[in-house]
Amino acid sequence: MPTPRRRTSALAAVAATTLVLAGCSGSGGGSAGDAAKSSEALTTLTPAGKGSVDKITWNVFQGEPQTVDPFQSADYTPNMINSNMCETLFAQTPDFKIKPNLATSYENPDPKTWVYKLRSGVTFWDGSPMTADDVVWSMNHNMTKASGFYGYLYKNVASIAKTGTDEVTVRLKKPDYMFNDELASYAGVVVQKKFYEKHGKKVGTPGVGVMCTGPYKFAKWKRGQSITASRYDGYWNKSLPRKVKNIDFTFLTDDSAITSGLLSGQIDGTYQPPTAGLTQLRASSAGKLYSGPAPLAVTLVVANDKGAMGNADVRKALQMAIDWKGIGKQVYAGEGTPASLQTVPAVYGFAKDELSEYADSVKTDGTPKIDAAKKLLAGVPADVKKKQISLVVPQQAETQQLGVGIKDAADKIGLKFKLDVVPATGYSNYLYDPATRGDTDLLYTQFWPNIPNPLDWLGLTAVTGGTFNQSGYKGIDGLYAKAIGEKDDHARAQLVVEMEKKLHEEMNPMFSGLQLTNDVWLGSRITGAPAAFDFVYYPWAAHLGGTGK
Amino acid sequence: MSTTATAVRRTGARKAGRRATRGTSGIGTTGWVAIVLLGLVVCGALLAPLLSPQGPNAVDLSGAYQGSSGAHLLGTDASGRDLLSRLFHGSRTALIGPFLVVAVSTLLGTVLALAAVWFGGWFDQLVVRVVDAVFAFPGLLLAILATALFGSGLPAAVVALSVAYVPYIARIVRSAALRERNLPYIAALQVQGVHGLRIALGHILPNVGGLIVANATLAFGFALMDLAGLSFIGLGVQPPTSDWGAMVGTGMAGVLQQHPQEALFASALIVITVGAVNMLGDRLTERWEARS
Numbered sequence: 001m002p003t004p005r006r007r008t009s010a011l012a013a014v015a016a017t018t019l020v021l022a023g024c025s026g027s028g029g030g031s032a033g034d035a036a037k038s039s040e041a042l043t044t045l046t047p048a049g050k051g052s053v054d055k056i057t058w059n060v061f062q063g064e065p066q067t068v069d070p071f072q073s074a075d076y077t078p079n080m081i082n083s084n085m086c087e088t089l090f091a092q093t094p095d096f097k098i099k100p101n102l103a104t105s106y107e108n109p110d111p112k113t114w115v116y117k118l119r120s121g122v123t124f125w126d127g128s129p130m131t132a133d134d135v136v137w138s139m140n141h142n143m144t145k146a147s148g149f150y151g152y153l154y155k156n157v158a159s160i161a162k163t164g165t166d167e168v169t170v171r172l173k174k175p176d177y178m179f180n181d182e183l184a185s186y187a188g189v190v191v192q193k194k195f196y197e198k199h200g201k202k203v204g205t206p207g208v209g210v211m212c213t214g215p216y217k218f219a220k221w222k223r224g225q226s227i228t229a230s231r232y233d234g235y236w237n238k239s240l241p242r243k244v245k246n247i248d249f250t251f252l253t254d255d256s257a258i259t260s261g262l263l264s265g266q267i268d269g270t271y272q273p274p275t276a277g278l279t280q281l282r283a284s285s286a287g288k289l290y291s292g293p294a295p296l297a298v299t300l301v302v303a304n305d306k307g308a309m310g311n312a313d314v315r316k317a318l319q320m321a322i323d324w325k326g327i328g329k330q331v332y333a334g335e336g337t338p339a340s341l342q343t344v345p346a347v348y349g350f351a352k353d354e355l356s357e358y359a360d361s362v363k364t365d366g367t368p369k370i371d372a373a374k375k376l377l378a379g380v381p382a383d384v385k386k387k388q389i390s391l392v393v394p395q396q397a398e399t400q401q402l403g404v405g406i407k408d409a410a411d412k413i414g415l416k417f418k419l420d421v422v423p424a425t426g427y428s429n430y431l432y433d434p435a436t437r438g439d440t441d442l443l444y445t446q447f448w449p450n451i452p453n454p455l456d457w458l459g460l461t462a463v464t465g466g467t468f469n470q471s472g473y474k475g476i477d478g479l480y481a482k483a484i485g486e487k488d489d490h491a492r493a494q495l496v497v498e499m500e501k502k503l504h505e506e507m508n509p510m511f512s513g514l515q516l517t518n519d520v521w522l523g524s525r526i527t528g529a530p531a532a533f534d535f536v537y538y539p540w541a542a543h544l545g546g547t548g549k
Numbered sequence: 550m551s552t553t554a555t556a557v558r559r560t561g562a563r564k565a566g567r568r569a570t571r572g573t574s575g576i577g578t579t580g581w582v583a584i585v586l587l588g589l590v591v592c593g594a595l596l597a598p599l600l601s602p603q604g605p606n607a608v609d610l611s612g613a614y615q616g617s618s619g620a621h622l623l624g625t626d627a628s629g630r631d632l633l634s635r636l637f638h639g640s641r642t643a644l645i646g647p648f649l650v651v652a653v654s655t656l657l658g659t660v661l662a663l664a665a666v667w668f669g670g671w672f673d674q675l676v677v678r679v680v681d682a683v684f685a686f687p688g689l690l691l692a693i694l695a696t697a698l699f700g701s702g703l704p705a706a707v708v709a710l711s712v713a714y715v716p717y718i719a720r721i722v723r724s725a726a727l728r729e730r731n732l733p734y735i736a737a738l739q740v741q742g743v744h745g746l747r748i749a750l751g752h753i754l755p756n757v758g759g760l761i762v763a764n765a766t767l768a769f770g771f772a773l774m775d776l777a778g779l780s781f782i783g784l785g786v787q788p789p790t791s792d793w794g795a796m797v798g799t800g801m802a803g804v805l806q807q808h809p810q811e812a813l814f815a816s817a818l819i820v821i822t823v824g825a826v827n828m829l830g831d832r833l834t835e836r837w838e839a840r841s
Contacts, residue, residue: 259805276802326610330627395783397627397802404628404789408608421788422701 042517042531043290044094048241049528049545055246056268056526056544057226059258064251068218068227069204070189071142074149079536080271081227081249082186086212089116089135089188090181092537094530096295096346096452098184102130102213111175111487112158118166122236124192125217132162137193139170142186150187152465153179153450156484175485177492178455181349185450185537215242215542226250229541241528243545255397262287268523269544271535275398278333278519287523292531295346295452297339298332298402299513300391301443301461303430303470308387309441313380314415315507318389320373321409325366328514331401336514338366341500342461344515346533349453351493358497362504373413388416391442394427399444406442431468443470446516448533454496455483461510462503473509476502524549580832586825590818594640601634605791614808626796626811627803635791636814642792643822646707646785647772653711655765658718663749665719666726676723680716688713689775696784703786706779714768721764725757759837767830770823777819793819 065078070086073079091101103116122130143154156176163169172179182188195203195211202208209218215237216229227249231242250267252258259277261267263286273281273289281289302309309315328336340359348355377385389410393403403419410417420440422430429436430443437443445468449457461468463480476499483495504512518533528543576584593600602622609629616624623632665676688710695709696702729735730753738748777794779785786792788799793815800812 255802255805274805276805279806323610330610330613330629397799400788400799401627401802404606405608405610407789408606408628411606419788420701421783423783 042293044292044532045528045530045543046288046290046520046522047527048543049243049526049547051243051546051548053244053526053544053546055248056244057248057250057266058541059250059252059261059267059270061253061258061270061272061274063253064224065227067204068210068221070186070191070210070212071145071148071150072204073186076272076536077251079186081229082210083214083535083537084216084229084247084539084541085214085218086186086189086191086210087214087539088184088186088537089190090184092184092451092534094292094532094534094538094540096293096349096532096534098181098451101184102135102190103183103188106180108180111485112172114170114172114180115163116168116170118168119236120166122213123234124195124211124213125232125234126192126211127234128192128194130190130192130213132164132166132168134193135168135190136160136162137196138190139168139188141191141196142189150182150185150450152467153182153185153187175487177487178453178459178484181451181453182456187450215240215539216247219246224251235542237542240539240542241545242542243528244526244541247541262521262523265523265525268526269521269529271518271520273519273521275331275333275335278335281521285524287521288527290520290522290531291335291517292520292533293346294516294518294533295344295448295457296516296518296533297342297344297447297513298336298516299339299342299445299447300406300511301445301468301470302441302473302509302511303437303443304439304441305471305473305508307439307441308384308389308415309471311380311384312506312508313376314384314389315511317373317376317380317413318406318410318415319507319511320369320376321413322406322511323366323368323409324514326368327402327405328366331398331405332514332516335517335519338364339512339515340364342503342510342512343454343457343500346515347449347452347454347457349451350489351454351496354490354493354497355454355500358500368409368412370412377413377415385414386416388418389441390418390420390439391444392420392422392427392430392437392440393444394424395421396424399424402444431470434470437470447510448536450537454500455480455492458496458499458503462499469509471509475506475508575836576829576832579828583825583828583832586821587829590640590822590825591644593637594644597637597641601631601637603631603634605635605638606630606789607634614803614806623814624810627799627808632811632814635796636793636818639791639793639796639815640818642703642780642786642790643773643777643794643819646703646776647769649707650710650714650772650776651765651769653707654714654768655718655761657711658715659722659754659761661715662719662722662726663753665723666730666753667745667749676719680719680723683712684716684720686713688771689778692775692779693784696779701784701787703776706776706785710772710775714772717768718761718764722757722761725760726753729753729756759833759840763830763833763837766826766833770826770830773819773823773826 060077060080062077068078068082070082073082087102089101089103090098093099102119102122104119105117107115118132118135139160142148142150143157156172156174158171158173160170192211199208203210206221206223215232215235217232219230220228229247231245252261255274255276258274259280262273262281263284265286324338328338340363391403391406393399400421407417407419458480460466462473462476463469464474464477479495479499483492486492486495520529520531522529525547526544527547528545530540530543534540607630612625612629613627615621621631626632661676665673691713692706692709695705699705735748776785780792780794781798786795796815797812800815803809803811
C-alpha cells in the first residue's frame with residue numbers, strides 16, 4: 001500500500017470531470033444487436049484483390065500460440081497461422097466442401113482400404129519434393145505421437161504404407177467412413193520427414209519453426225510480439241492469388257487495443273474482431289466488416305450428470321428458460337441465432353437434407369418460455385431441484401454476459417444456480433482437466449468441428465471418449481459406431497438424424513445454443529479473404545490481395 | 550511526588566485528545582464535506598433495497614443499454630439491468646470489503662505494535678523485521694496470489710489485503726507508541742505497580758488512538774481502490790453481484806460500443822468515495838499532529 005499523499009483536490013477534480021462526462025455521454029438507447037446487419041446475406045469470399053502488397057499485419061485474437069507444430073494445433077490461434085503454412089491431403093474450401101489437395105484422388109477398393117494418389121510437383125520450402133515417404137511419416141506421426149491432437153482419428157487404422165512412388169495405402173481395422181474426410185484436417189497434414197527427424201521436440205518452437213508445403217513459409221517468430229510468414233514462390237497451386245508477400249501475425253487480445261488497431265489501420269485485418277467493437281467497425285470507413293457462414297456454436301456442455309443436470313427435465317426446463325434469441329442479438333451483437341440442434345447447418349455435410357428436415361421440425365424462436373419450463377420442473381423430485389447447478393465461464397465480456405443471462409433464466413424458474421467466472425487464460429483447463437472442473441455441472445463452449453461432417457461433431461461431443469464429452473455420455477455410442485461403418489451416405493444420414501433426435505429429446509450432453517456467423521475485418525488496403533469460417537485448415541491468406549488504396 | 554504529577558498531566562491531555570478525536574470539531578469545511586459525502590454513500594448502501602427501483606440482477610436483454618428514463622433513471626447496462634439499482638447495491642460490497650480490511654489490519658497491526666513496544670528487545674526486532682518483509686510485498690500482488698490459490702471472490706481478496714495492510718498500520722502505531730513508552734508518565738505508572746497490559750491498553754493506546762483512526766481512514770480509501778481494482782480484473786466480487794469495481798470492468802465493453810455510462814457512473818462513485826475518505830483522513834491526521 002502506498003504512503004498516503006494529499007491528493008484530495010486532484011481526486012475531486014477527476015470526480016467532477018467524470019460526472020460531467022457521464023452527464024454528457026447520453027444514452028442513445030438501442031443495442032449492438034440493432035446495429036447488426038442481420039438481414040444481410042452472408043459472404044463466403046470477399047471481393048478478390050488486384051494489386052500486390054508487400055506486407056500486412058494480421059491479428060490472431062487469442063494471443064500468442066505455444067507452438068506452430070500442426071500436429072499439436074487445434075485452436076483458433078495456431079491454426080489461423082498454420083493453415084497458411086502446412087497443407088493437408090484434402091482441403092476444406094470456403095463453401096464447406098472437401099476437395100483434393102496434396103492427394104489428387106483416392107480409391108476405396110474395399111471397406112477397409114483407402115488408396116491415395118499424391119500430387120506431383122509439390123515441394124517443401126527448401127525446394128525438396130514432397131514424397132510418399134513424407135506422407136507416410138506424417139500420418140504415422142499423427143497416429144502414434146502422444147502429444148498430437150489428432151491421434152484419436154486414427155483409432156481404426158491398422159497400417160499406413162507407401163504402395164508406389166506417388167501412392168499411399170491406409171488399411172483399417174474396421175470400416176470407418178469418416179476417416180477419409182478427416183484428412184482435410186490436420187489428421188491429414190503433410191510435413192517434411194527429414195526436418196522433423198532432425199529437430200525432434202524443437203519443431204514448432206520460435207527458433208526452429210516447421211517445414212511444410214503451404215503458400216507461406218515460416219520466416220520469423222519474435223517471442224511475445226509477432227510471427228512472420230513469407231510467401232513461398234515455389235508453391236504448387238498457382239490458382240491461389242498470393243498477392244501479399246509478408247504477413248506479420250500479432251497477438252493482441254485486449255478488445256480496446258484490437259478495435260483501435262483496426263480502426264487506425266495499424267492492424268490490416270483480423271478474423272472474429274471483438275464483439276464489443278463491432279458497432280464502431282461497422283460504422284467505420286477504415287475498412288469493411290464481412291460476415292460469413294460458420295460451423296460455430298456457442299453452447300453449454302453438461303459436464304456432470306451426477307447433479308441436477310443428470311435429470312432430463314431440468315436440462316430441458318433450463319434450455320426453455322434461456323433467452324437464446326436475446327443473447328444472440330445482444331451479447332453476440334446480432335451474430336448469433338438460436339440453433340435447432342446441437343450441430344449447426346454448416347456441418348450437416350452428407351446429411352444436409354435429412355438433418356435440415358429434422359431441424360425445421362423442432363425449430364424454436366429462442367425466446368424464453370418460463371411458464372412451460374416451470375411446468376416441466378413441477379414434476380421433478382424436490383431433492384433434484386434443490387441441488388445447486390454450477391456454470392463456469394471464462395472472463396470475457398460476452399461470456400460473462402452470457403453467464404448472467406443463463407443464471408437469470410435459472411433464477412426465474414426456481415433453480416439453484418451458481419455462476420463462476422474464471423480467468424480466460426485458465427479456462428481451457430476446465431474443458432480438458434477433470435480435476436480442475438471437479439463437479440462443475442455446466443461449461444461454456446464455443447465449438448467448431450474438424451471437418452464439415454456431423455459425425456465428427458458428435459464424435460467429439462457425444463460419444464464415449466470424445467474430448468468434449470465431459471460427462472461421459474454414452475447414449476448414442478451404438479448408433480455412432482454403426483454410422484461410421486456405413487458406406488451409403490443416405491443410410492448414414494438416417495443414423496445421424498436418429499442420433500440427433502435422441503440428443504435433442506434428452507437435451508444432452510450439449511444444449512442447443514446459438515449458431516454463430518464468422519466475422520472478418522479487412523482494412524482499406526486489402527481484400528479477398530474468405531469470410532466463411534475457413535481459417536483453421538485452409539490457406540485463407542493466399543486469397544488476399546491489395547485494393548490499390 | 551513529581552512523577553505522579555507528570556502522569557496525571559499526561560493522562561489529562563490524553564483524555565482531552567480522545568474527546569477531540571471522537572468529535573468532529575476542528576476538522577474544517579473539507580472535513581465536513583467529506584463526512585456529508587460519506588454519509589450519503591453509507592445511507593445509499595444501508596437503504597439500497599428501499600432506494601433501488603428494481604432488483605440489481607433483473608436481466609432484460611431486450612432492454613440493454615437504454616438511456617435515462619422514468620423506469621431507469623440512469624439507464625441500463627449490457628444485460629438490461631437497472632444501473633441505479635446496481636450502483637446502490639454495489640455500494641454495499643464497495644464499502645464492506647474495505648471496512649473488513651481496515652478493521653482486521655488495524656486490530657492486528659495495533660496489537661502487534663503495542664506488544665513490540667511493550668516487550669521491546671528481541672521481540673521488537675523480530676516484529677520490525679517481519680513487518681519490513683511483508684511490507685516489501687505489494688498488497689495487490691498478495692491479493693492476486695491469494696485469489697489464484699483460493700479462488701476469485703471477495704473473501705480471499707479481503708484476507709490477503711488485510712495481511713498486506715498490517716505492516717502499514719503496525720509501523721505507524723509502533724513509532725507513536727514507542728514515543729509514548731519513553732515518556733515519564735509511563736515510568737510513573739510502572740513505579741506505582743500498574744500492570745503492563747493496563748498501561749498499554751489504558752494509557753498508550755488511547756494516546757495514539759487519534760493517529761490510528763486517522764490512518765485507518767486513509768487505509769480505507771486505499772483498500773477500496775485495491776478491491777475495486779481486483780473486481781475490475783475479475784478477481785474480486787463475482788458476477789452477477791453488483792460492485793463498483795466490477796461494474797467498471799464490465800462497463801468497458803460498453804465504452805467500446807459508445808455506452809460508457811456504467812463504467813463512468815461506477816468509477817465516479819469510486820473517485821468520490823475515495824476522495825472523501827482521503828479528505829477526512831487528512832484532516833484527522835492534521836488534527837492529531839497538532840495535538841501531540
